[in-house]
């Protein structure tokens with residue numbers, strides 16, 4: 001039985017894929033020591049102790065900044081996410097946010113809420129206040145999309161359909177996403193040129209060392225007066241102090257974000273949501289199902305698909321009489337020779353073997369004739385550059 005620890009609420013339709021008797025799902029931290037896998041959404045795992053039994057982490061979503069990737073690599077633990085599974089949900093919220101900000105919908109609705117509509121002339125009250133909430137139309141305005149991945153491409157295409165003139169910045173756009181991007185989207189070679197010209201800017205990059213604080217004082221100051229900034233990516237991508245100053249000086253029309261902060265949330269120009277981007281039934285189900293399928297394929301057959309730290313190795317198992325060993329190792333010369341020598345000493349005949357690397361890490365999948373015992377696995381684990389070794393199944 002494989003034990004799966006769940007750190008956040010995961011859609012039941014996904015968890016249903018992990019049925020007993022093969023799997024047992026638990027939440028309590030006391031039992032974490034022997035979990036083979038952890039399922040997580042946004043819970044912060046940075047300080048979580050990694051049990052020696054852990055083989056994989058499944059992020060039912062996209063961003064993995066809550067997972068200590070370096071620590072996972074050192075422990076030979078595979079990390080999976082669900083690319084694209086919640087992109088439509090985020091796109092819809094971003095479009096709603098853009099419209100809310102451009103038409104001042106939140107303060108306008110608040111204004112109506114506090115009116116006494118039982119008075120003699122309610123329509124007079126309504127009409128008297130509305131001029132304060134006059135907004136602008138999106139059609140014809142310039143939208144800048146920073147990060148043209150699963151979400152950025154959908155936002156760019158939807159904004160184009162609304163009549164916006166769309167600019168995109170992504171120096172490392174994938175071929176897959178480039179294919180899906182409307183060809184009318186203008187490409188910006190420099191982030192600065194996008195910021196200078198766009199009335200609305202939306203950011204859709206992952207939180208990495210290279211993107212933390214990417215919208216700093218110098219860059220924020222390039223935004224035209226009256227611009228709207230949307231951040232449904234991660235709070236840390238925008239530097240708060242200069243943004244606050246621009247909002248207080250009314251140089252920006254609005255900041256709409258999914259990541260509330262104490263320094264900004266109280267400002268009238270700020271609209272904050274409680275990290276709602278992926279909170280739709282559809283996205284929650286899709287994310288859970290997608291990541292759990294990949295987690296299962298890894299635990300049961302050693303197959304790697306959509307991992308954020310291991311290379312893709314979509315090799316189906318060979319069938320009866322064949323044992324499969326999965327090894328995560330440092331990507332260093334000589335390691336394969338050490339592995340095959342160790343197997344040779346046990347007289348085990350290799351039927352098939354694949355080794356793929358991704359940066360500092362490599363993944364080796366070996367199909368063998370016959371039985372594999374715990375002593376062999378122990379010997380493999382003791383090799384200097386082997387981070388984890390296990391029998392699949």
Ligand SMILES: NC(=O)C1=CN([C@@H]2O[C@H](COP(=O)(O)OP(=O)(O)OC[C@H]3O[C@@H](n4cnc5c(N)ncnc54)[C@H](O)[C@@H]3O)[C@@H](O)[C@H]2O)C=CC1
Nearest residue numbers: 063147148149150151170172173205206232233258277278
């Ligand atoms: N608010 C919410 O609930 C959600 C937030 N997110 C956030 O949105 C981020 C993006 O999600 P997806 O579009 O699904 O990811 P993705 O991986 O499909 O796209 C990210 C894009 O950013 C680009 N990029 C990376 N560094 C860049 C840089 N320095 N400048 C410009 N572009 C850069 C990449 O090339 C890639 O095309 C996630 O990493 C997560 O932080 C994702 C889902 C839900």
Ligand SMILES: O=C(O)CCC(=O)C(=O)O
Nearest residue numbers: 041042061062063278279
């Ligand atoms: O699971 C969630 O609600 C968070 C979604 C998110 O931020 C992501 O997928 O990166």
